Amino acid sequence: LYRNVEDLPTCLDSTRVSLPEKGYINASWLYDQTKFIRQYILTQAPMDSTVEDFWKMCFEHNAMAIVVLCDTKENGQDVSADFW
Numbered sequence: 001l002y003r004n005v006e007d008l009p010t011c012l013d014s015t016r017v018s019l020p021e022k023g024y025i026n027a028s029w030l031y032d033q034t035k036f037i038r039q040y041i042l043t044q045a046p047m048d049s050t051v052e053d054f055w056k057m058c059f060e061h062n063a064m065a066i067v068v069l070c071d072t073k074e075n076g077q078d079v080s081a082d083f084w
Helices: 048-060
Strands: 027-031 038-043
Touching (some): 038 048
């Protein structure tokens, strides 16, 4: 099962968000200035094959908000799954 969008870098093991069942999602923790408190999760927009993993990650890590900083379509083509 492919879990990364092509041409995007993968996350570092040291900041990677883990999923107990699957073990991997292309997502990284962003820490506060003390480097001890995980405050945000940065991730790619989910693909059809990772929508379920995306929502599991949100629920398991108690995400309080989701901010989308990209378009879901480029040149009339879907570039991510509809996940909302």
